Amino acid sequence: MSKTVTLTIDGQTLTVPAGYSIWEAAHQVGINIPNLCHHPALRPEGSCRVCVVKVKGARNLSASCVTKVAEGMEVSTHTPEVLAVRKNIVELLLANHPRDCLSCARSGNCELQKIASDMGIRKIPYNYNRPPMKKDEGNPSITRDPAKCILCGRCVRMCSEVQGIGVYGFTWRGINSRVSPAFDLPLDKATCTYCGQCAKVCPTGAITIHNDTDKVWAALRDPEKIVMVQTAPSVRVGLSEALGGKPGDIVTGKMVAALRQLGFDKVFDTNWSADLTIMEEGTEFIHRLKDGGVMPMITSCSPGWVNYMEMFYPELIPHFSTAKSPQAMFGTMLKTYYAQKMNIDPAKIVSVSIMPCTAKKFEAQRPELSASGFRDVDVVLTTVELGQMIREAGLNFQALPDEQFDPLMGVGSGAGTIFGTTGGVMEAAVRTAYELLTGKGLDPLELAPVRGMEGIKEATLTIGKTRVKVAVAHNLANARKVCEAIKAGNPHGWHFIEIMACPGGCINGGGQPISLEMDTPVKRQEALYTDDRNLPIRKSHENPEVQALYREFLGEPNGHKAHQLLHTHYREQIRG
Amino acid sequence: MACQCSATGEFDLAPLMEILSEYKDNPKGALIPVLQKAQGVYGYLPKPVLETIARELRLTTAEVFGVVTFYAQFHLNPRGKHIIRVCQGTACHVRGGAKILEAVSEHLKVKPGETTRDLEFTLETVACLGACGLAPVMMVDDNTHGRLNPLDIPGILDSYLS
Incomplete structure (x- = not known):
């Protein structure tokens, strides 16, 4: 059986691997067939019918996303018949779609809007007569507006097939068909982790990100408030895409400049507190390893993952590192260490974070994350929302000069920067734990087996006389496999596991700019590794500002004060 | 209409587990027969029953809910002892079927699709009962009541109360 197939598309002859869909084959020769239900990260379904093409000899038009190429096939992608059918399909979708594009959160990057525009639809020949549907705005992370749903099922497939949860389903029937959680529950009553991949x-x-920009504008305009911001590792490699740049652009300096121009009093780096997390989590791991604590230890900095574990595997909670996430650690230190050092009343501080993550908005509202007596983080904005604020202020982002973070909490190591990618937290932890245990630097510094996009990665290290086995998993379907393995007695003998809820890690978080290109997360990942290589300090324990924090304020990692301020607890979440 | 039931504890799930035991090793294609049998036992499909079915058949609750809400034969809420079907077909329509429905609805204080608080009656509409000669017509359980006048309704319905 031949492994390739030769066919013609619009008169062009091409050879593609057998098993390709017509849609994929056309893409190879530069023909973009419009589609709505298909997404490159998901299994094709063929439900929207926008991607229909004419296949010679076929009785009906074929949905190109689900029709496989065949030897000698002759495909036409834009005959008058094909274009007329497509246009009619889109007109019917528009008939059931609210006409409020101008004030829609997705205006400008809505795929339906783009297709309607590309097809030159200037008039919708049908009236809108759907009964009003209630928005779900009952959680801090994700807003659902079912009236705008076109029943493509991408969220259903993402949540069930990639994340392995299945919050959404197709429910009810006929004109009442909708995508909803079971029992039409709002997301805060369903088993939603707020990962935001939907x-x-x-x-x-x-389905859009809950917008908190108004809160930040209000704080920035309040002369009584001191508004300080931290920026997560992945934001610097994602933000550019929201402002006319390309995936993989590293825009740390421009981002800092933009935040200052928006009016933030101080601009800091979450990479700094990622380094702090490594000090606490790495020390915790060493203690568990030496003193026979609960093993394997699992990272707890991905809030979607924390929600998942608290809902689905509460019996494994003792495996969680008690170290707070970098976002929360930063917030606590801002309102204690920094406030004391600069003689600022912490009550006047508005602690803002810029995150690639929708679940961080939920994390920030956890009541236990307020060790300073104030909330660690007051407002969380996603990369997408920061992009919007920058556009709103009219800043020419790409022309901004590169500026530096403010001192005391503004230096981050390369280990801190790679926190944003799957495998990065583990690599950062190993760089530090190895050195703390052996007194020697890890060589090579880069931990190749935990890099890349494979779902579950493993590495074995010999640290002194101890062999340590680490594992890294990303996306929640893989997280489930890891949990099941631990429940089955940890047959792989893992000691330390990193889990991130989103496919690829934070670089591809629910708060990052939307991209339909499969290689976008990879480019962002590569950008973080480049950023790491270019930084003068690449190990968390060598961060001079973190060293100063311990010297002047915290004492020892995992010491009494550190424990009080930088560690947390978890509890079972029962929803429904 | 959302499910009205609350705590898991109030349902005896033992009969359901009995039904499920037959399908546990071969859950493919089991959902609809399991839902039918479960409804046969419980009279309707409350939330804890659906959650248990999803867990045991290794489906998501949203998928199970999707199937239940797709088919008219499945009910999320308790059903009355007596099922009233008021015809809204063409012949009944021209002879005042809407007035009959209104009279039933007013007498029982429920809307179509709902069940009375005392669980005596469930009110439904139907597109045609095939008894157009008797229009306007309704059925209560297996009995056909034809040539109706809205004033007849209270008497007919009360005759079903034990």
Whole structure:
């Protein structure tokens, strides 16, 4: 059997691997067939019918995303018949779609809007007569507006097939058909982790990020408040895409400049507190390893993952590192260490974070994350929302000069920067733990087996006389496999596991700019590794500002004060 | 309409587990027969029953809910002892079927699709009962009541109360 197939598309002859869909084959020769239900990260379904093409000899038009190429096939992608059918399909979708594009969160990057525009639809020949549907705005992370749903099912497939949860399903029937959680529950009553991957694949404004920019504008305009911001590692490699740049651009300096121009009093780096997390988590791991604590230890900095474990595997909670996430650690230190050092009343501080993550908005509202007596983080904005604020202020982002973070909490190591990618937290932890245990630097410094995009990665290290086995998993379906393995007695003998909820890690978080290109997360990942290589300090324990924090304020890692301020606890979440 | 039931504890799930035991090793294609049998036992499909079915058949609750809400034969809420079907077909329509429905609805204080608080009656509409000669017509359980006048309704319905 031949492994390739030769066919013609619009008169062009091409050879593609057998098993390709017509849609994929056309893409190879530069023909972009419009589609709405298909997404490159998901299994094709063929439900929207926008991608129909004419296949010679076939009785009906074929949906190109689900029709496989065949030897000698002759495909036409834009005959008058094909274009007329497509246009009619889109007109029917528009008939059931609210006409409020101008004020929609997805205006400008809505796939339905783009297709309607590309097809030159200037008039919708049908009236809108759907009964009003209630928005779900009952959680801090994700807003659902079912009226804008076109029933493409991308969110259903993302949540069940990639994340392995299945919050959404197709429910009810006929004109009442909708995508909803079981029992039409709002997301805060369903088993939603707030990872936000559904919002990233939604082609319209049916699932969007809960917008908190108004709160930040209000704080910035309040002369009584001191507004300080931290920026997560992945934001610097994602933000550019929201402002006319390309995936993989590293825009740390421009981002800092933009935040200052928006009016933030101080601009800091979450990489600094990622280094702090490594000090606490790495020390915790060493203690568990030496003193026979609960093993394997699992990272707890991905809030979607924390929600998942608290809902689905509460019996494994003792495996969690008690170290707070970098976002929360930063917030605590801002309102204690920094406030004391600069003689600022912490009550006047508004602690803002810029995160690639929708679940961080939920994390920030956890009541236990307020060790300073104030909330660690007051407002969380996603990369997408920061992009919007920068556009709102009219800043020419790409022309901004590169500026530096403010001192005391503004230096981050390369280990801190790679926190944003799957494998990065583990690599950062190993760089430090190895050196603390052996007194020697890890050589090579880069931990190749935990890099890349494979779902579950493993590495074995010999640290002194101890062999340590580490594992790294990303996306929640892989997280489930890891949990099941631990429940089955940890047959792989893992000591330390890193889990991130989103496919690829934070670089591809629910708060990052939407991209339909499969290589976008990879480019962002490569950018973080480049950033790491270019930084003068690449190990968390060598961060001079973190060293100063311990010297002047905290004492020892995992010491009494550190424990009080930088560690947390978890509890079972029962929803429904 | 959302499910009205609350705590898991109030349902005896033992009969459901009995039904499920037959399908546990071969859950493919089991969902609809399991839902039918479960409804046969419980009279409707409350939330804890659906959650248990999803867990045991290794489906998501959203998928199970999707199937239940797709088919008219499945009910999320308790059903009355007596099922009233008021015809809204063409012949009944021209002879005042809407007035009959209104009279039933007013007498029982429920809307179509709902069940009375005392669980005596469930009110439904139907597109045609095939008894157009008797229009306007309704059925209560297996009995056909034809040539109706809205004033007849209270008497007919009360006759079903034990």
